[in-house]
Amino acid sequence: MGKMLLHACCGPCAMYPLDLLMTEGRDLDCFWYNPNIQPQFEFDRRHGNLQKACDHYSVRLISEGEKCMEEYWLSEEYLSKFPSRCDMCYDIRMEAAAKFCADNGYESFCTTLLVSPYQQHDKIARICDMKASKYGVKFDYIDFRPGFRQGQDMAREIGLYRQKYCGCIFSLEESKFRDKIYKSFEEGSLASTSTE
Ligand code: SF4
Numbered sequence: 001m002g003k004m005l006l007h008a009c010c011g012p013c014a015m016y017p018l019d020l021l022m023t024e025g026r027d028l029d030c031f032w033y034n035p036n037i038q039p040q041f042e043f044d045r046r047h048g049n050l051q052k053a054c055d056h057y058s059v060r061l062i063s064e065g066e067k068c069m070e071e072y073w074l075s076e077e078y079l080s081k082f083p084s085r086c087d088m089c090y091d092i093r094m095e096a097a098a099k100f101c102a103d104n105g106y107e108s109f110c111t112t113l114l115v116s117p118y119q120q121h122d123k124i125a126r127i128c129d130m131k132a133s134k135y136g137v138k139f140d141y142i143d144f145r146p147g148f149r150q151g152q153d154m155a156r157e158i159g160l161y162r163q164k165y166c167g168c169i170f171s172l173e174e175s176k177f178r179d180k181i182y183k184s185f186e187e188g189s190l191a192s193t194s195t196e
Helices: 013-023 042-054 070-074 083-101 121-135 147-159 170-176 176-196
Strands: 006-007 029-033 061-063 110-111
Touching: 006 013, 006 061, 006 083, 013 029, 013 147, 029 042, 042 061, 042 176, 070 083, 070 170, 083 110, 083 121, 110 121, 170 176
Parallel strands: 006 029, 006 110, 029 061
Antiparallel strands: none
């Protein structure tokens, strides 16, 4: 079996898929490309926690895209090319994963988005299939959802930050934890200023 590129959206969602795949002895690298995560503070925080999850399993993390790209998520013109904002979001990320897979000699790709019962699982799988055909690589479909709770528990055990909204500013505004989340941004920025 050839090498897999595992797109990962965050540390907690990566835990179960990594555990399963490493136990199976799969050869893989993790791939970060999530310009949907807003604001920048949260983008950096999720990226840092994914690095911790990868370190835990001694897996290499490849990171593409240096910052969140609010302009895509706020552009009505760009959005109008897709049936919905989430379609656009999955499309942009799976496009990058499939392209990186093809350009860098991986046999297949998959995504940790397939672990979450809160994501649109079938839609993600359909988009991955489309991108796999476009780039001539294999989409390695795995339904990780049965391990979602176990993965969240493992994330807690190793002290990973577990976010309370999907990623974009719209999902943050809709979160019932909105005020707490904004407060955590303030506290986080203050903590980083005080250590400078
Ligand atoms: S709700 Fe989640 S999947 Fe949908 S656009 Fe926002 S970040 Fe992307």
